[in-house]
Amino acid sequence: MVQGTQMRAHLCGIQTAWTDATDAREAVIAIASVLDRASIGHLLVFFSPAYSTSELTAAIAEQFPGVGLAGCSTSGGISPAGAIDRGFVAIAFPREGFRIVSSVLTEIDQLDVESAASSVRALRRTLDQGRPDRDPGQRFALSLIDALANAEETVVSAVAWALDGIPLVGGSAGDDLAFSGTALIHQGEAHTNAAVLILVETDFPIRIFKSDNFEPTSQKFVVTAASEENRRVHELNAEPAAHEYAMAVGLDPERLTPMSFAAHPLAVKIGGEYYCRSISRLDPDGSLTFFCAISEGAVLTLAQPRDIVEATRAELSSLDTALGGLDVVIGFDCVLRRVDAESRQVRHKISDLYRRYGVVGFETYGEQYRSMHLNQTFTGIAIGLGNPV
Known part of the structure; x- marks a missing residue:
């Protein structure tokens, strides 16, 4: 585990810093003390939900005046020195080699798709100014989304459409599996029911990626009753959802936990490929609430996990080879992967991989x-x- 405050300077000019300070203001001051603030153009921050968001944003404005800012609360931070269950992680982009613009979408539970797409296109035009011939392969987009708004699918669809080929990756803000309140920050203001979009153009070689560690089984479930607006499934195969799921995986329906859901994920088949639709919690009435949108009639497949360490090692090794070595990896890692790794007593091996390959980021309630x-x-x-382009 991380102790104290540390930083790492990367060859591309990015600085990463992290602290386990328990007070928001103290955390920001600690981070500011180890960074070269004069070179920073934009800050990306991930922080404990225990912090006061207002105190955090005020302290950042004081310590980093004029610096662009985006961030969110987490269910755990990832630093180049290891996992942070509580604390603050900062990614400081330099002014040289990176051009960054950002915006916030509000009231995403009632998102106007066309309006959101227009906002994203306007952001693209801002990034385009003075650089009409820039290689589109040197751009990427990052999304930070309030998971408790239950709107990620709508947001991602609108954003990806308007990005017109710029690849998008990101994560949903967390709150340590409390599901009571997440927070986003953008340019000194705190937001809920919102999404922050960051567009980045860089001179350095980049590649987006996704990795998972599950494979489908022959066990199928049909969603026969659901409250789609809050992602709650009441029935699977015309039986109470928790009971049907628990019987299939050999568990007591009344003792289902996040560890159960991490060890026995469900998946949906789209375009010939399986994607996880993970359960977030067991509800008092025996229904199951999911991290992703679920509709009646959907067919879910019980999945079984593969070796999470080897799957992660293979992905990072492939990226390392493709890019001629990894300088820094900004990662969005599902909190249920951490829960699964802990249950299998291999979390330390995942942390070792993240240290080796310079991964920094946070543990999410969903990934884009x-x-x-x-x-x-x-x-x-x-x-x-x-070499830079």
Whole structure:
């Protein structure tokens, strides 16, 4: 586990810093003390939901005046030195080598898709100014979304459409599996029921990725009763949802926990490929609430996990080879992957991989990849050691 405050300077000019300070203001001051603030153009921050968001944003404005800002609360941070269950992680982009613009979409539970797409196109035009011939392969987009608004699918669909080919990755804000209140920050203001979009253009080689560690079984469930607006499934195969699921995996329906859901994920088949639709919690009435949108009539497949360490190692090794070495990886890792790794007593091996390959990011309530909202997946953007463009 991380102790104290540390930082790491990457060859591309990005600085990463992290602290386990328990007070928001103290955390920001600690981070500011180890960064070269004069070179920073934009901050991306991930923080404990125990912090006061207003105190955090005020402290950042004081310590980093004039610096662009985006961030969200988490269910755990990822630093190049290991996992942070409580604390603050900062990714400081330099002014040189990176051009960044950002915006916020509000009231996403009632999102006007056309209006949201127009906002994203306007953001693209801002990034385009003075650089009409820029290689589109040097751009990527990051999304941070309030998971408790239950709107990720609508947001990602609208954003990906308007990005017109710029690849999108991101994560849904968390709150340590409390499901009571997540927070986003953008340019000194706190938001809920919102999404923050960051567009980045860089001189360095990049590649987006996604990795999971599950494979489908022959066990199927049909969603026969659901409250689609709050992602709650009441019946599977015309039986009470929790009971039917528990019987299939050999567990007591009244003792289902996040560890149960992490070990026995459900998946949906789209375009010939399976994507996780993870359960977030057991409800008092025996229904199951999901991290992703679920509709009546959907066919869910019980999945079984593969070796999470080897799957993660293979993905990071492939990226390392493709990019001529990894400088930094901004990663969005499902909190249920952490729960699964802990239950199998391999979390330390995952942390070792993240240290080796320079992964920094946070543990999420959902992951975004291109036009998809996913669960139980590790997504992100890898920045390589190759020569700048």
